Amino acid sequence: MTTTSDGSGPSGVRIRLDHVSKVYPGSHQPAVDDVSLDIPAGEVVVFVGPSGCGKTTTMRMINRLSEPTSGKILIGDQDALSIKPTELRRSIGYSIQQAGLFPHMTIRQNVGLVPGLLKWDRRKIADRVDELLDLVGLEPGQYADRYPRQLSGGQQQRVGVARALAADPPVLLMDEPFGAVDPITRSSLQDELLRLQAELGKTIVFVTHDFGEAVKLGDRIAVLGPRSAVLQYDTPQVILANPADDTVAGFVGSGASLRQLGLLRVEDVALREHPAVHVDDSVEVARHALAGTPFDWVVVLDSKDRPVSWVRERALAHASDLRSVAEHLDVVSTQSTLEDALEAILAESHASAVVAGPGSRYAGVVTLETLIEAVTKVRADAHSEDRSA
Incomplete structure (x- = not known):
């Protein structure tokens, strides 16, 4: 179970779907047929399945954006159908x-919308907006008074998450929230969600059609078939190792072995120290950082110790400053999976992935050798379990 970083346990609540069905008017068969699921408090449960299988409808019945035709939905100890839809x-x-941001509202107004509807004090709303923007990695002084059109797609998604968390709800529903951004931004947003969940411990129901995303984010995965039939509901480890049937095996795909890397986080392996300098340091400082080391490149940090670029040793020979020779850097976080780290390593010509830890500060690098060691250990542990079974 995901727990908050202070050890206080989950702040989310249990959700139970008890024989829930949905039949749309004029339809001869249900869109969702007799679904029962128990979603533990404080966990991320991912609904994954093909387009049109009913996964979004199933999720939307939890907050009654789609009214169930039959069955019961309990949120904590409360029957969702006994609560007014707007209050729910x-x-x-x-x-x-x-x-889904309102284009005519500033970022501050978008994030503060629900607390305003709940009639929070104006000062409390302002403080909450600042807190949440900072939590999702957007400086309030820089972004709060902008409009959505002035933000990138990834930044807008961060605001969307902040708005969803504004009233500190125990439950968060997420309907393919990262599906419209590029792969690198998507991976970064996934890492951010995992970091937030480690701090907040919400109960999150997440819909996706991407099994890799489900493996990365989910404490549990519900693989759904036609009319949201639950084909398998278990941890990513169990589903990868033992698909319930051929349909689930099709979702897992031929890359099951590689996806085992999606079960481990960068924080689970030892990072290697690597020379780093700050962007305003002199070229001489960078040369000195590399002197006497086996490395031929240096990580460049900003004023808050966040990795922003890298510089080759040979580029320092005739450079006047670091900015003029700095190269683009894709950074993974300690919340990233080893699969993410492998992709970053293969993309970088220095054959390493630079890692950011808490506060996005530089933590070290992960290498291909580290990943090989981790996979070898996972396989050895799996064989050991098989022999002892």
Whole structure:
């Protein structure tokens, strides 16, 4: 179970779907047929399945954006059908693809919308907005008074998550929230969600059609078939190792072995120290950092110790400053999976992945050798378990 970083346990609540069905008017068969699921408090549960299988409808019935035709939905100890729909929706965070921000409102107004509807004190709303923007990595002084059109797609998604968390709901529903951004930004947003979840411990129901995303984010995965039939509901480890049937095996795909890397985080392996300098340091400082080491490149940090670029040793020979020879750097976080780290290593010509830890500060690098060692250990542990079974 995901718990908050201070050890206080989950702040989320249990959700139970008890024989829930949905039949749309005029339809001869249900869109969702007799679904029962128990979603533990404080966990990320991912609904994954093909387009049109009913996974979004199933999720939307939790906050009654889609009214169930039959069955019962319990949120904590409360029957969701006994709560007024507007009250229910204000008590549940909701994040969708392309953020769904109101274009005529500033970022501050978007994030503070639900607390305003709940009639929070104006000062309390302002403080909460600042807190959440900082939490999702957007400096309030820089972004709060901008409009959505002035932000990138990834930044808009961060605002969307902040808005969903604004009233501190115990439950967060996320409907393919990262599906409309590029792969690198998507991976970064996934890492950010995992970091937030480690701090906040919400109960999160996440819809995706990407099994790799499900493996990365989910404490549990519900693989859904037609009409949201639950084909398998278990941890990513169990589903990868033992698909329930051929349909689930098809979702897992031929890359199951590689996806084992998606079960381990960068924080689970030892990082290697690597020379680093700050962007305003002199070229001579960079040369000195590399002197006497086996390395031929240096990580460049900003004023807050966040990795922003890298510089080759040979480029320092005739450089006047670091900015003029700095190269683009893709950074992974300690929350990234080893699969993410492998992709970053293969993309970088220095054959390493630079890692950012808490506060996005530089933590070290992970190498291909480290990943090989980690995979070898996972395989050895798996064989050991098989022999002892």
